[in-house]
Amino acid sequence: MLGAIGAGSIDELFDEIPRDLLIKDLDGVPDALSEMEISRLMRARAAEDRGVLCFIGAGAYEHHIPTAVWDIATRGEFYSAYTPYQAEASQGTLQTIYEYQTMITSLTGLDVSNASLYDGASGLAEAALMAVRANRKSKSRRVLLASGVNATYRKVAQAIAGSQGLTFETLPLDAASGITDLNKIKDAGEPPVAVVIQQPSFFGTLEQVDELTDWAHEQGALVIAIANPTSLAVLKAPGHWGAEGADIACGEGQPLGVPLSSGGPYFGIMACKEKIVRQMPGRIVGRTTDLDGTPGFTLTLQAREQHIRRSKATSNICTNQGLMVTAATIHMSLLGYHGLRRVALQSVEQTAKLAGMVSARDGVETAFSAPHFHEVVLRLDRPVGPVLELLAANNILGGLDLTNDYPELGNALLVCATETKTDADLESYAAALDNALQDSQVKSA
Amino acid sequence: MSELPGDLTYTKEHEWLRQEEDGSITIGITDHAQTALGDLVYVELPEVGQEVENGGEMAVVESVKAASDVYAPIGGTVTQVNDALADDPEMINADPYGDGWIVRLQPSGDAGETMDPDAYQAFIYALDE
Numbered sequence: 001m002l003g004a005i006g007a008g009s010i011d012e013l014f015d016e017i018p019r020d021l022l023i024k025d026l027d028g029v030p031d032a033l034s035e036m037e038i039s040r041l042m043r044a045r046a047a048e049d050r051g052v053l054c055f056i057g058a059g060a061y062e063h064h065i066p067t068a069v070w071d072i073a074t075r076g077e078f079y080s081a082y083t084p085y086q087a088e089a090s091q092g093t094l095q096t097i098y099e100y101q102t103m104i105t106s107l108t109g110l111d112v113s114n115a116s117l118y119d120g121a122s123g124l125a126e127a128a129l130m131a132v133r134a135n136r137k138s139k140s141r142r143v144l145l146a147s148g149v150n151a152t153y154r155k156v157a158q159a160i161a162g163s164q165g166l167t168f169e170t171l172p173l174d175a176a177s178g179i180t181d182l183n184k185i186k187d188a189g190e191p192p193v194a195v196v197i198q199q200p201s202f203f204g205t206l207e208q209v210d211e212l213t214d215w216a217h218e219q220g221a222l223v224i225a226i227a228n229p230t231s232l233a234v235l236k237a238p239g240h241w242g243a244e245g246a247d248i249a250c251g252e253g254q255p256l257g258v259p260l261s262s263g264g265p266y267f268g269i270m271a272c273k274e275k276i277v278r279q280m281p282g283r284i285v286g287r288t289t290d291l292d293g294t295p296g297f298t299l300t301l302q303a304r305e306q307h308i309r310r311s312k313a314t315s316n317i318c319t320n321q322g323l324m325v326t327a328a329t330i331h332m333s334l335l336g337y338h339g340l341r342r343v344a345l346q347s348v349e350q351t352a353k354l355a356g357m358v359s360a361r362d363g364v365e366t367a368f369s370a371p372h373f374h375e376v377v378l379r380l381d382r383p384v385g386p387v388l389e390l391l392a393a394n395n396i397l398g399g400l401d402l403t404n405d406y407p408e409l410g411n412a413l414l415v416c417a418t419e420t421k422t423d424a425d426l427e428s429y430a431a432a433l434d435n436a437l438q439d440s441q442v443k444s445a
Numbered sequence: 446m447s448e449l450p451g452d453l454t455y456t457k458e459h460e461w462l463r464q465e466e467d468g469s470i471t472i473g474i475t476d477h478a479q480t481a482l483g484d485l486v487y488v489e490l491p492e493v494g495q496e497v498e499n500g501g502e503m504a505v506v507e508s509v510k511a512a513s514d515v516y517a518p519i520g521g522t523v524t525q526v527n528d529a530l531a532d533d534p535e536m537i538n539a540d541p542y543g544d545g546w547i548v549r550l551q552p553s554g555d556a557g558e559t560m561d562p563d564a565y566q567a568f569i570y571a572l573d574e
Binding site: 137278303308309312 | 486487489492507508510511512514
């Protein structure tokens with residue numbers, strides 16, 4: 001092939017790439033394995049996940065996935081990772097994405113949804129860049145994050161958008177309630193280009209989204225919501241926050257029918273108000289009619305995208321998480337509005353029950369007073385790490401240790417119980433925690 | 446090919462300029478440009494008061510098959526934009542030299558090269574060959 005295109009060698013073909021940008025070795029990447037070896041390795045890894053009770057949320061949540069979801073999603077007609085090339089030849093795929101977009105606009109209360117992004121964290125970076133393009137009146141590149149924005153999202157957004165001059169700053173947390181301190185935001189300085197509000201917050205608490213949204217809009221900032229789609233079945237939709245509503249919503253779509261799978265693949269949700277749709281990244285499917293007047297589906301508003309706008313495209317994303325979105329669409333169809341609402345309410349109830357049980361113990365208290373969704377921060381009277389190790393020895397993943405990312409919160413542990421946890425599971429957790437706290441190895445200092 | 450209005454000057458980027466009596470300059474895209482783009486679906490306009498440099502990006506015209514930048518043919522300040530294009534971008538297709546105007550500038554900087562109607566006519570004939 002090199003001969004056919006007139007290149008003498010692979011190196012000559014890639015001659016345009018500056019020498020110092022070439023990667024010679026990848027540190028930490030092991031040698032290749034045979035198919036047999038890799039199958040054995042992956043089976044061993046998968047076995048490690050079996051038989052544990054998982055109480056970790058922190059952005060990815062274990063929910064019951066009806067068997068039909070992946071049975072249908074993996075049918076040959078659907079089984080593809082991306083939006084197809086020659087997309088209009090795959091009308092069924094486009095219709096599925098169109099139905100998905102309709103469901104997401106209905107959950108977020110916004111006008112338009114795209115066909116999805118890679119995941120929630122990169123979705124925030126895309127949303128911030130979009131806000132800068134859409135908010136031309138603001139000369140600022142400053143993005144303010146409510147105190148409960150996932151620290152990982154902030155890191156990812158900084159990595160992707162930081163090189164384009166955007167800065168990300170976190171607003172102060174009210175240590176008693178666990179939500180953004182509205183008394184302190186008045187001193188936030190130069191008006192930002194966008195304000196990001198995660199609801200429910202990373203700590204599971206419910207932010208005062210109406211007040212924060214109105215405050216941001218008064219300063220000429222756009223409002224970016226980070227939403228957990230499960231919560232949207234019971235909480236106010238971002239499009240209805242405050243007087244004018246959030247302008248953009250993004251978030252992790254994994255809770256809608258995608259298994260935890262050790263961290264991926266997941267998918268990113270993104271929706272916005274119609275007036276800024278031309279600044280939205282990603283693919284968008286529209287409904288139209290063909291020359292004979294027959295209804296059909298087509299990719300639309302493509303002049304935003306790379307294959308047309310080249311370097312001035314809204315983003316370098318030129319596909320979607322097609323398979324995950326297919327699963328999510330089937331998942332939402334099977335659950336329906338009432339089913340999703342029951343999942344949300346049951347999760348809230350189980351988490352509240354667990355928090356009530358464990359905080360009755362000596363040495364354990366709930367850290368924050370604000371209302372919670374399906375996740376809660378516990379504060380222990382001793383370091384969290386050793387306690388979690390003892391729980392893990394009983395096959396219980398007891399939550400996420402917040403000590404590294406949030407040392408100011410003390411011995412803080414983020415715990416989540418979704419509808420997958422029965423009352424007996426909660427009792428197992430409480431009993432295992434009791435045992436751990438009585439263990440002489442982890443006595444409080 | 447429709448006739449080129451004689452009171453306008455033209456650029457190689459297929460924009461036209463009209464000198465207004467108050468010293469400002471009205472700018473649009475030529476009939477040749479709108480034909481090449483096809484039916485326009487969206488026009489991104491600059492903010493009034495925005496400063497533009499000669500040759501800088503000033504607006505974007507988007508059709509069903511392409512999106513193109515409109516470059517400022519002269520440096521200056523945007524004094525007026527054709528807001529009607531927001532709801533009716535096809536006005537550029539229907540009347541490129543009249544109701545389809547895009548931006549009005551108060552010039553203050555360098556001007557780029559422009560052509561009279563005959564020279565522009567010859568320029569686009571040469572492109573077609």
